[in-house]
Amino acid sequence: xxxxxxxxxxxxxxxxxxxxxxxxxxxxxxxxxxxxxxxxxxxxxxxxxxxxxxxxxxxxxxxxxxxxxxxxxxxxxxxxxxxxxxxxxxxxxxxxxxxxxxxxxxxxxxxxxxxxxxxxxxxxxxxxxxxxxxxxxxxxxxxxxxxxxxxxxxxxxxxxxxxxxxxxxxxxxxxxxxxxxxxxxxxxxxxxxxxxxxxxxxxxxxxxxxxxxxxxxxxxxxxxxxxxxxxxxxxxxxxxxxxxxxxxxxxxx
Ligand code: MG
Numbered sequence: 001x002x003x004x005x006x007x008x009x010x011x012x013x014x015x016x017x018x019x020x021x022x023x024x025x026x027x028x029x030x031x032x033x034x035x036x037x038x039x040x041x042x043x044x045x046x047x048x049x050x051x052x053x054x055x056x057x058x059x060x061x062x063x064x065x066x067x068x069x070x071x072x073x074x075x076x077x078x079x080x081x082x083x084x085x086x087x088x089x090x091x092x093x094x095x096x097x098x099x100x101x102x103x104x105x106x107x108x109x110x111x112x113x114x115x116x117x118x119x120x121x122x123x124x125x126x127x128x129x130x131x132x133x134x135x136x137x138x139x140x141x142x143x144x145x146x147x148x149x150x151x152x153x154x155x156x157x158x159x160x161x162x163x164x165x166x167x168x169x170x171x172x173x174x175x176x177x178x179x180x181x182x183x184x185x186x187x188x189x190x191x192x193x194x195x196x197x198x199x200x201x202x203x204x205x206x207x208x209x210x211x212x213x214x215x216x217x218x219x220x221x222x223x224x225x226x227x228x229x230x231x232x233x234x235x236x237x238x239x240x241x242x243x244x245x246x247x248x249x250x251x252x253x
Pocket of ligand 1 (some may be wrong): 006058059060107109221222
């Protein structure tokens with residue numbers, strides 16, 4: 001099922017999206033809910049981010065080819081960092097290039113949406129705590145990342161966390177094609193089978209560090225081919241069975 005969060009007639013709802021039609025959901029998608037027969041066309045709603053994470057736990061350097069292009073390696077343990085919830089935007093929203101920041105990069109990533117409070121989850125049990133999967137663009141001010149030597153400032157600007165367009169449940173995330181398209185041209189192309197650290201391992205290890213809450217997001221890292229987005233560009237993260245997340249870059253004023 002594709003669980004979409006949206007604004008309709010001034011109210012926030014969740015729904016099940018199929019063939020451009022949304023069936024309204026009653027209840028809490030992280031607890032008990034049911035899909036009603038009440039519908040609205042996708043074209044009549046404003047798509048919202050699929051969840052409201054308290055934190056986005058990102059994994060750096062989780063594809064070998066990306067480690068090589070960055071000349072940065074994390075072979076012992078995944079390089080983790082957190083993006084703030086205030087950076088999240090939805091499918092169709094604009095990424096705003098901050099004033100004074102020259103270079104803004106895209107990073108196509110598969111994101112995990114946590115479904116249940118998770119702490120110390122043992123190996124093999126991650127699936128019980130996952131609601132589903134969505135697309136993520138780990139937007140990065142690359143020059144600032146290199147200048148600072150750590151990643152908080154470069155990754156945390158408002159609008160630097162496009163997420164969506166919806167959460168897909170009931171799929172196997174271990175063998176999905178992932179691509180990034182810049183103005184329609186393929187810039188990144190890989191498959192989630194190339195992840196160095198898989199989702200089971202990430203949930204196990206991250207939940208040893210911090211409690212994961214319903215709606216929290218783990219983003220699994222980007223493959224090779226990162227590059228720059230320029231003002232006016234259209235950037236899409238496309239993941240097999242998961243969807244297409246499209247955003248635009250505008251210069252800040
Ligand atoms: Mg990344």
